[in-house]
Every structure is written in C-alpha cells, then in structure tokens.
Amino acid sequence: MASVDDQYGAILRAILEHGDVRTERTGVGTRSFFGVTARFDLSNGEVPVVSGKRVAWKLAVKEMLWFLTGSTNIRPLVTSKVGIWTDWPLARYRAETGTDIDQTEFERKIVADEAFAARWGELGPVYGKQWRRWDDGKGGVIDQVATVIRLLREAPTSRRILFHGWNVADLPEMALPPCHMVYQFFVRDGKLSCLLFQRSADHFLGTPFNWVGASALMLMLAQQAGLTPGELIWNGGDVHLYLNHVEQAHELLSRTPRPAPRLRLIRHAASIDDYRIEDFELTGYDPHPAIKADVAV
Template sequence: MRHPEEQYLDLLAEILEHGEKKIDRTGVGTLSIFGAMLRFDMRNDVVPLLTTKRVYWKTAAKEMLWFLRGETNIQSLVREKCSIWTDWPLDKYRKATGNDISMEGFEARIVADDDFAAQWGDLGPVYGKQWRRWLGPDGKEYDQIADVIEMLKRNPASRRILFHGWNVPDIGSMALPPCHLLYQFYVSYPDESTKSKDSASPENGHGDKDSTRPILKMLCFQRSTDTMLGAPFNYFNASLLLRMIAGVVDMDPGELIWMSGDTHLYLNHVDAVKEQLSRSPRPFPTMKILSRPDSIDGYRIEDFVVEGYDPHPAIKADVAV
C-alpha cells in the first residue's frame, strides 16, 4: 500500500512538470495547475502530518483555535509566539508609514501596546469573523460553526451541513480573502458486515474504543493553495477541525477529502520542492485529544498530543505576501 504522503509528493512533481508559469498578485510568479484532490484516512488516530519535512503542528493548531475563537487580530497569536499571520499587517504598516521595522520589532509593539495592535494588528473580517460572527443583512451575527454542530446532532443526513468564508461584501476589507473557503460534512455509519475485532481495538482521539458510533467525514475546498508552504498546514488544520467537531458531536473521525482550485508553487520555492522530493516518507504520527468538551470553544492547545512524529528536517521557504 502506498504511503498517503505520496499523494502530496505526486502533486508537487506534477506542478513542477506541468504547471503553467503565471505572474501572480505577489509579483513572485508561480507554476500553477487547476484542480487537485487528496484523501486522508483518519481512523485509528492517524493524522496527516507530513514527514518529508517538519511541519510545526502546534503553530497550525494555534491558528485553528484562533479561527474558532472568531478572532481577527494577530495580537493573541503573537503572544503565543505564532507569527504566521504577521507578514500581512507588517507589510501594510511599512507601506503606510515608511518605517522599515523588523518583524521582531513590529511584533514586540503588537504585544506591548494594545492601541498599536488595534490599529495595525487587525486583518479585517477574515476567517474567524466569517466562521463565528457572519454579519447578515438583517444586522444579526450568525455562528456557522455552531449551526454545523447543531445540524450534525439534529439532522446528520442533511446535505446542507457546511460553512464557508466567502462573504462577498467583506472581501475587499480582508487582509487576505479566504483560501480554504468551504467545509462540508458527511455522516456515515459502520458496516456491521465489515467490522472486525482489529478495527474496533485502536482507541480514537478521545479515549474510546467504540466502533459503533457514526463516522464523520469532511471535505475542504481551497480556491488557492501555496502547495509548498500552505498545504502542509492546511492538511493538519483540516484534520484537527474534523477531530474536534467529531468529539463534540460524539462521532468518530473518518476521511478527510481536500480539494484545491488554483494549486501552485511559487518560483522561489522550486529548489526547496526538489529537495523535498528527494526524501522518502516516514510513517504518519498519531494524535490524541485529551479532553471532550461540551462545546467547540472548550478545546485548548494543551489538549492535543502528537505521538510518533519523526520527520525529515524543516525546509526553509519565504512567504509571498
């Protein structure tokens, strides 16, 4: 059986070989293909954390928790030593003020000065705002995550169990329009005829051994994917979201299906990609979730434990802003 990470390596190779060269919004340039799909089986605690380079999964997990809190300001992320969103407000600040401040200096001011953070650290109505506080034309805020959880509990056969972030009137006010913009959920049930003693034995991420619970699957669609830097975070983040929601609704995580529209490599990432393609995948790690909160808001970074992660070294590549 092929290692599931081979899907990702095949995608990198396909973009290198067949990608169209384009000048993109950032001016860096990309090699791009249109349309991609990867599938990850998340049973038995397996988590799609890539091994051909180190992925800093705690950084990704902090970002997902930030989304789920409905936050849009980088201050709380920076306080947790998470810098993955700093490039955008830093670039805006430099252009607006002419001050070529370092990232370290900018982040220090964001942490120390609430007024400065309020002015320069907010990203506009990005993911968290749309997921948890979508502003409707009636003036009310809508919590899409809470609605998904309620539908999974009340009507799991529905074909409308989804949420998205593409709020057209808000796009122009966002530091970056949502890349992973739509999530859809699907509930299936264990097949009694195919159940085996072995399949029932591994614990799931909440400490149970019950193989009779419903199975929650999730599809994530991205309009745009930075395949070298972004995708490894996206796979893990999506798998974590699936695991958390499955825990809240008392289901077991099943398959994660990831789809992408414009799937690209930045031209300044080509050498890094070639280095990664020279490496062989190692076994995926497993992840335990130590709590089962009543609400999606009850998860904390301390609840997540990744075991058996033995990746190749990290590969440095610059973010295109």
C-alpha cells in the first residue's frame, strides 16, 4: 500500500495537471479534480498524517472530539485554542454589525462572554447536531453515533453501520454544509474499517485534517466496540486546490516524504463521550516545516 505522502502527492499532482479551473462560491477560484480514492492501513498503528508540511494533528483531533459532543457553537473550540471554525461566525458578525473586529478580539469575546457566544458563535445545525441529535420529525432526536457503536457490538456484519450529516432540510441554516458526509463501517476478523465519502475537499488545508480526524474516530469507535483498527478508505468527490495555494503545493511536492507516525489511545474511555485530547499519543512524527496558506471562506 502506498504511503500517505505518496497518495497525498499523487492527488495533488492530478489536480495541478488535470484539474478544471473553476469560479466558485468564495471567489478565490480553484483547480478541481473529480473522484479520487486513498487507502490507509491503520492496523499496525500508523496513521495518515502528511509529512510534507506540519499538520496540526491535535487541532484535528480536538475538532473530531467537538463534533462528537454534538455542539454547534465555536466557544468550546476557541476555549481549547482551536480557531479553524471562527472565520464563518466572524464574517457574519462583521457583516451584520459593520464592526471591523479582528479574529483575536472576536475570539476573546466568545470565550469571555457566554451570551455573546450564544448569539454570535453559533454555526447552525452542522456536523455535531446531525451526528448526535438528528431530529426524527416526531419531537425526538436520533443519536447516529450511538447507533453505530451498538451495531458494531451487536450486528458487526450489518450493511447499515453508517452515519452522515447531509440533512437536506437543515442545509440552508448551516454555516457550511458538511464536506465529509458519510462514514460507513465494515468489520472483518475483529478489525474495523471505515469508508469515508467527502463531497468537497480543500486538498491543501482540509484533506490532511480530515484524514487525521477520521483516523482518531476509528480508534475511538474500535475501542468502544472491542475491535482493532483496520483500513481507512477515503473517497473524495470535488477535490480541489485553491488558486492561492498553487505555489504552496509546488513547495510541498519538492520535499522528500518522511515515515508515517503512529497514533494510539493511552486510556480506555468509559464511553464515546469520555475521550479527551490527552488520551491520544502521536509518536514518530517528524514533518517538514508548516506552509502558510489562507482559508477561503
């Protein structure tokens, strides 16, 4: 199986060489390539963390833990010094108030003022809401993640072990519709594999985060179900490179890949709701320096 950097780089080259130049909602423009697959074997402890640039793996894991809480407000993230979702509520705050506040001050107010966070830190019914509190239309909610864990324990050969976030009725209220949409699971010989479909992937900034987050999720679900991690199979739909990331992409491709690190859980959590960032240990990660690139909002 090809290494994480080889697979990541191959997709990046395909975008650069064959991607369709497009005007899209952010106005930045992209090169977009449609339909790619990457496969990673997690059974030996190795995880797909790109080495061609430093990936803030703890931020990716914290984001996944936040999704699993069911929260849709950035306050818990900002309190944990994770600002990757701040751009959307900050842009809304600036537009609606006419205040040219910078991100640091906005995040300070989010942390310090619970009422301010409740008003301006909401993202709408994004990932966590759909994963843990999907409205059933009858006045109740469905916890999709809890259902997955139950099926992994009780019916591991089921073809219905999956969860997703594409709730059509809720899309207009979301700050950003779900990009990583569907997680389906498969058990064989005591190993848990995951097939992840991602409809839209910012390959320079987003894909490395999504691979780490999905790997962390697999470790948690496998532990809760008494299984060991197997394969992560990632399918990307519109996989793109923003036009202001092209120079950075070439810089990354010029670097020599380094060995994949290993990620493990150092504690057996009581439930899927009991994990903390301190439970994850990454070893052997020796990446090249970070490469600065702006997020398109």
